[in-house]
Amino acid sequence: MSALATLPTPNCIYVGLPVVPLNAPADAPMAVVSWVSQVAALTEPDEIRWWLDDRPASLPIESLVEASAPLPLTCSIDPTAAGDQGSWRDPALMRRSIAEDFSGCMRGRTMWIVPLSLGPVGGWLSRLCVEVTDSIEVARRLSATTWAGARALRAIATTARWLPVVRSASPFAAGRHRTAPGYVAQFPDSGELWARGDGGLAVDLSPVLGGDEGWLDTSLTLLRLTSTDGRSRHVAAAIAPDGLLLPRSLGSWKVSAVGSGRTWLRAGADGRLRATEPLRGANTDWGRDGVAVDAILLDGGAGQQALAIEAFDWEHAVLLAVAGAASGGRAATRGSLADRWARWLRAGTSPGARAPRVFVVGGPARAAGALTWLLRRLAGEAGAVPAVGGLLPEDADLRGDLERWTAIADDIGDALGALGVCAPDVLEQQLWSLRERIVQARLRHRAGPPAAPRPSSDSQDRKDAS
Template sequence: MTVLDHDVVADQLKNAPTENKSVLSFVSRIAALTTPDDIVWIDGSEAQKNEIAEKLVEAGTIQRVNGTKDSYYAASDPEDVARVEGRTYICSEDEKDAGPLNNWVAPAEMKETLNPLFEGAMRGRTMYVIPFVMGHAEADQPMFGIEVTDSAYVVLSMLVMARSGKYALDAIDAQDAKFVECVHSVGAPLEEGQEDVAWPCNTTKYITHFPEDRAIWSFGSGYGGNALLGKKCYALRIASAIARDEGWLAEHMLILKLTNPEGVVKYVAAAFPSACGKTNLAMIEPTIPGWKAETLGDDIAWMRFGEDGQLYAVNPEFGLFGVAPGTGYTTNPTAMRAIEAGGNIFTNVALTDDGDVWWEGKTDEAPAHLTDWRGNDWTPESDTPAAHPNSRFCTPIANVPTLAPEWTNPNGVPISAILFGGRRKTTMPLVTETKDWTHGVFMGSVLSSETTAAATGAVGVVRRDPMAMRPFIGYNVGDYLQHWINIGNTEGAQLPKIFYVNWFRRDDDNSFLWPGFSENSRVLKWVFERVTGTADAQESPLGLTPVEGGLDTEGLDFTDEQLRKALAIKPEEWETELGLIEEWYAELGDSVPAELRAEVDNLRERLGLA
């Protein structure tokens, strides 16, 4: 059958593993619109997962990886390799609620655009129904979703990235819970007798969010964040809008557990833009004797107030979706051991001649011959990378050898410190503690990374990325910053300290001043001791910085002069920076909170630049 008419929809839904009217109504509505050949409810079982994987192998979409157990490799269409920010929309009722950083289309207008695209979009394909929960079903405020998709690759990936299947559906039924409606199609219907391609997608792409409806519709892409709708779409864009309404935070942050030699434990959340080492920090192996770091999450943190007034963070994800290039035993041995444990889905990396995977940075030396992500022969003399720069490993978080046992706590862990950090050659010191919560929000609002044109040596462009959430804020950025300030004004709140770090400052000869990677544990030690009140700090125009000898550099080939330069606050650099910050706030417009504009004036005064 090529068309699923209403009678067949009703017939297949009679066999659904639920009697929940909301669930059945949603699935029925989308099936009637998209007309798939078949409906399959995902139960999360190994047997069903293996059956779906086998179909994908037969279709040529994935292949088994030799050398890593229970793992698969997929190569996407070359036009479908990353998130498409230009085709990502926040469809709030009021344009003001989308703000200056989001693309906006009125919900009614977007639905008029999407309906014809989705009409018959699953013809010739199977519709998979994936019930899932972000975080735990046992949480005080469980957050459910149901994704319908015509991509079996998405099914396999969602089984890694979110708690999916019968566990989630049973909880939705038992709690009669609301859920976020997630609708996804690759946009490649098949006519009768038409042969499929290995990676179906469409040149027309829409990734759309309806904050008031708590719904996500994605069309045309089978890749990552465009198609795994529990990830950025739900866990950040929709969840941030829910968090605004309910008084909590949905953030693009890692969660890390630190234990000092005396056994005292503190939990840290940290936000970094891409290419700033967030996953490496989430899995750091401290170089200081007696200190221990454990992972709770590498990408997303949901923080809610507990009864004691502290912010408790939970990682809503079930897996890691990491950028492969640059991940290796020298940069992130913990991630490598997690990958080795198996159950991975690799996308757009390279293949070795014996059917294993490889990417730049996995080993110090590249193999003599590879098949690159486009399927072409590759040697170390080739002038293109073997793996796509945004190639990914999708890996169960349970594989992480340093996973903290508290990861299973449905209501999370109390956060004592929040770190913001970007990649800056100048201006930003190695570490500074902000003066108070509002000052910390200010520092987060101007979070930035610098790009450089290495070939010409040109100074790079500073790109602002507030709280590392620029692509993921589900509403107006000014309202988002006001929400952060409001969180700080919550009655009875025991707020975390906020710090700003910069591992990437350069010396005059363009060398890095700080060794970075595992040595960042030395900065974490100072942060920990500031939280526990056991480390001194000195006032600076930017906040509080380590006193002389306050940063543990024992055993490090690192001079006092290098440290002084890494921590320096130079008024001449900040004169330029303040101008850039004012330009940034002007770009954001009137919605920037007055408290943050006042912070600019106060900082100018403290720097003697008023």
């Protein structure tokens, strides 16, 4: 039986004797050393080693790809907090089950302690972690894909905010029947993660890293657009970074993907939304504190008639994102969806926030045209036509627009209705405004041929249209 019968608790002092020498560096924080002692008492490794080399491990490209992670289990006192692809577990019962699974699981193995930073060490958007693993392959992969080593450990010593992660690749003990090869258990309330199998950092960490701090963990790719006269724009776009449909140039603008498709967003000290990539990749030119986002480009799908749509404001932009999710048919719990939309709303409407403008492209094949219009809009060089769904290019074909947005409004209504009382009031108000615009447009249509729409100059007409 292990020296520790319960699951270790971060930031608590453990007075038990370690089962093997901890070999902790002299400057290791007491909270980390105490937690490692608890994990060692539970898992009983033969040896403990610390990964302190700041140089990233050099590994073949194929070995940098995480194995498919098991579906995450969200262990929270709130049953509605389960992630989009996961399921809820009672945290007390799950801690007991994990303690049994991990009891003695590292016997005959070496425990590696890997202090690391997701994002450059010390960066405004970066988060600190300590991962315990019994797999040297996992430790090397962490070194190659994150900012791991002594610098990260020194940064951890200056803060009480770090994510403890325990990942074991050892097989389950006889009699511990599992229907899946492993699991990832996230504890958002206490901020920790336990995994058996190859899963771990390959899952959505926003439930444990986000909380109330305004973090957004997205699958957007950051695009850097640089003009021949030295100007630059950064656009977080729903475009695959290696996709064939990503344009390389737009007239005098060069287009490059800065990230690999995993982008963290958070408001900076100046209120602007800033972006960084939590993992090291081929493209690392973000700067320590990330880059300010000028615009966000979402994918409205091939069914969108207009080349692109610009949201009236940030709250309307979140409604457009709800429309995209509703049409995509993603399964999720009420609580997880409501929490996602509430976090997006807070990111752009909190006091002092300077939200980027949001555009929706009519399918990836039209990305070049949408980006060209986006750049001209940001520069104040292109007008827009206020329409039911948002601001459209001046030459937009509005035929069939009312029918499409009527159907979209119904989809949004169904999506928000499924959230019940969890649905953010702001989105209900935005849906009401959309339906009102549809009604007014139908009345104008019945009254006779409409007058030619007046192109909007920029911010004033964005305000008028909303």
